Structures are given as structure tokens and as C-alpha cells.
Amino acid sequence: MDDRSRSVLVLTNVSDVTADAVLRVLAGRRVPVVRLDPGTDLHGGASLTAAYRADGQRGTLRTSSRELDLTAVRSVWVRRPSPYQGPPDLDGQDRRFAAAQAFWGAGGILASLPGAHYVNHPWDNRAAEYKPAQLATAQHCGFRVPPTLITDDEREAREFAAGNAGGTVYKPVWHTPHEVDGQPRTVWVREVRGPELTEAVTACPHLFQAKVPKAFDTRVTAVGDRLFGARIDSPDLDWRYRQDRMRCSPIDVPVPVAEAVARYLAAFRLTFGAFDFAVTDGGTWQFLECNPNGQWAWQPPDITDRIAHAIADRLEGNHDT
Structure with missing residues (x-):
């Protein structure tokens, strides 16, 4: 197959303006592109099929405007696709079941396209x-890393904070969606002091770091x-x-x-x-x-x-x- 005819598959949501910047460059180069948000599009008319036979792997992605041979995908850009949430006309256990099947099924297909180059592969992402793996790898690779403690122990947290003369900051180990009075809130990196480190620390792991x-x-x-x-x-x-x-x-x-x-x-x-x-x-x-x-x-x-x-x-x- 002529490599110039092979498509780039971009997995992202419809509002991703960051992806738009790259898609404009690819359009100017006349590179074929298919954009898909699997978490929503597969419940809105798109379909995904993969077959595994003795003669190899085959598959097809169908959208409202394109039919893509999955063996003709040159690269996959895993940008910001929506979470798999299941069909909107289902609820409760049925929707959770469908969402899990989509994650492991459709997600598995899209992560296993033969011959495709991933930026980045979703499993590597x-x-x-x-965060703990980042810190350990950063040290191994030669970066300078501020003294850091991840703990759910109140005493350990207090001792760590007391030992940082320049101050201690808190940051979440994962940016979990959070609401206050029904309104979305972001947990920013902020400085913390000893009296704030109460038994609430025991609820989950907290990441504390010496203030740089x-x-x-x-x-x-x-x-x-x-x-x-x-x-x-x-x-x-x-x-x-x-x-x-x-x-x-x-x-x-x-x-x-x-x-x-x-x-x-x-x-x-x-x-x-x-x-x-x-x-x-x-x-x-x-x-x-x-x-x-x-x-x-x-x-x-x-x-x-x-x-x-x-x-x-x-x-x-x-x-x-």
C-alpha cells in the first residue's frame, strides 16, 4: 500500500483545540486524517469491528462520513478522548457494563492496530x-527531584513538613474530578503547614513535597x-x-x-x-x-x-x- 494513502487516526473529543492545531498542519500536507471520539461516537452512529483469523488481523471503523480499513492506519494520536460511559439510553448496572465492555473491547482494538505508530500508546500513557513511578524514574534518569513524601500516615506527614525549613507543598497524586456545592473545583498545588495535617491525611495517600x-x-x-x-x-x-x-x-x-x-x-x-x-x-x-x-x-x-x-x-x- 502506498504510504501516502494511509490515514492518521486521531482519538480525541470534539472540543480539543490543541488537536486542531496539528490537524491544520496535516491538512496542509494533504495527509488523510480520521478523527474519532470513541467514548461518544461509538454511541452516535460510528461502529468498530476487528477480526482475528488465520490469515491475520482485519478491522473496519465506520463513521458518518468515512470507512477506514484499520490495517491502513499509519499512526494513532491518543489525545483527549472522552471516557467510555456506555450508551446514554441505558442507566445503572447496564450502562456500567456497556462502558466496561467498550473500554476493554473498543479500547483494546484501537490500542492494537497492526503497523501503526502511536503518539503515545495509551497503555504507555x-x-x-x-506520580510515584514518575518520581522514581526521574531520579533514575538523573533529574534533580525535591524531597517528596507520599503517605496516608498523619505522623509521617507532620514530621516531613517539620523537616522542611523552606516550606512544604501538597499536590494530588491524580487530578480526580472534584465538586464543592455542585460546582467543579480544581485542587491546585498549595503550601501546607503542620496544623493543617490532621487525621484527614489517613483517608488516602497524599503527596507532600519540599517547597522549591x-x-x-x-x-x-x-x-x-x-x-x-x-x-x-x-x-x-x-x-x-x-x-x-x-x-x-x-x-x-x-x-x-x-x-x-x-x-x-x-x-x-x-x-x-x-x-x-x-x-x-x-x-x-x-x-x-x-x-x-x-x-x-x-x-x-x-x-x-x-x-x-x-x-x-x-x-x-x-x-x-
Whole structure:
């Protein structure tokens, strides 16, 4: 099959403007693209079939406008698809059952397309999302990591906080949807003090970290071996809290940090990663986290455009692995 006729499959929700930036680049290159939100589209007229026979694997994705041979998919970009929730006309146990079958069935098919290049593979994304695994891997790969404690023990939390003369911050180990009085709320990174560490800590694991005396933050967006650094100056401990008050500008990534990024991506088998660092007055880059599927279109247009083209290159097939 002529590789130019093979399609890029983009798995994301209909409101994903970050994906739109890359799709515009692919459209300009005349690369065939099929966009699918499996969590919703498979209940709205789309269908997915896979067959496993002695002569090999076959499959078909049908949407309202396309019929895609799954063996003709050159790459899959796993962006931000909606969760599998089951058909809206079902409820209770029936809907939960259908959602689970869709997750393991449709999700399994889309994660096992023969010959397709994944950015990133969904199973690698999931493995790389665990904060404890991130911290352990970051240390192994040569990053500087602030002293960190993950615990559900009140005494351990208090002792850890007491030992950090520069302060202690709390951050969730996972961004679980949270509501207050029926309104969605985000749990931001915030500083905590000893009296706040009560027996409520025992309810679940909490992540505490020594506060970094930072001069500024950085975001490094990695697409394969191409790194895009952005310096972030913000009045807030967590720059995401009020992005309208932050300033963002390009910054070079130090060679030791770039080398550690390469080792980290290899350890988790990632093509893409959004790395966050706190940089001290002395110029030390302290690793905070890596989101294997992080947002990047909020950065200045010149950085965003270069990232979009780098991802398009990977999806089109301009990569070594």
C-alpha cells in the first residue's frame, strides 16, 4: 500500500483545540486524517469491528462520513478522548457494563492496530501517569527531584513538613474530578503547614513535597528528540491557577536536562511528554512532573506552531522509531 494513502487516526473529543492545531498542519500536507471520539461516537452512529483469523488481523471503523480499513492506519494520536460511559439510553448496572465492555473491547482494538505508530500508546500513557513511578524514574534518569513524601500516615506527614525549613507543598497524586456545592473545583498545588495535617491525611495517600525556592518555572515539551522549552514567570505557586497573570517566553534546555529527558522518555516508551520544572536562583532545574499527554497550545504562538509541526511529522511518519 502506498504510504501516502494511509490515514492518521486521531482519538480525541470534539472540543480539543490543541488537536486542531496539528490537524491544520496535516491538512496542509494533504495527509488523510480520521478523527474519532470513541467514548461518544461509538454511541452516535460510528461502529468498530476487528477480526482475528488465520490469515491475520482485519478491522473496519465506520463513521458518518468515512470507512477506514484499520490495517491502513499509519499512526494513532491518543489525545483527549472522552471516557467510555456506555450508551446514554441505558442507566445503572447496564450502562456500567456497556462502558466496561467498550473500554476493554473498543479500547483494546484501537490500542492494537497492526503497523501503526502511536503518539503515545495509551497503555504507555497510563503507566507514565502514576506520580510515584514518575518520581522514581526521574531520579533514575538523573533529574534533580525535591524531597517528596507520599503517605496516608498523619505522623509521617507532620514530621516531613517539620523537616522542611523552606516550606512544604501538597499536590494530588491524580487530578480526580472534584465538586464543592455542585460546582467543579480544581485542587491546585498549595503550601501546607503542620496544623493543617490532621487525621484527614489517613483517608488516602497524599503527596507532600519540599517547597522549591524557585526563580521561575519551565515547561519542556518533548516530541521525540525535539525539545521546546518555555520559561514561565508567575506570581502564583501553581502557575496554572491564574494563567492570565503568567508570562511565557522561549528558553534553552540545558544539555544535562535534555539528556535526562531522553532517558525518561525511553524508560516509559513515550514519544511525547510535557515536563514541568522549578528553576532556582542558582540555575538548578528541579523536576516536578511529566504529563505524558499534557496540553501545550497555551504557549506563545511561535512555540505552539513548532510543536504542532513536530507532532505532525511524527504522525506523518517522519521519525526514526
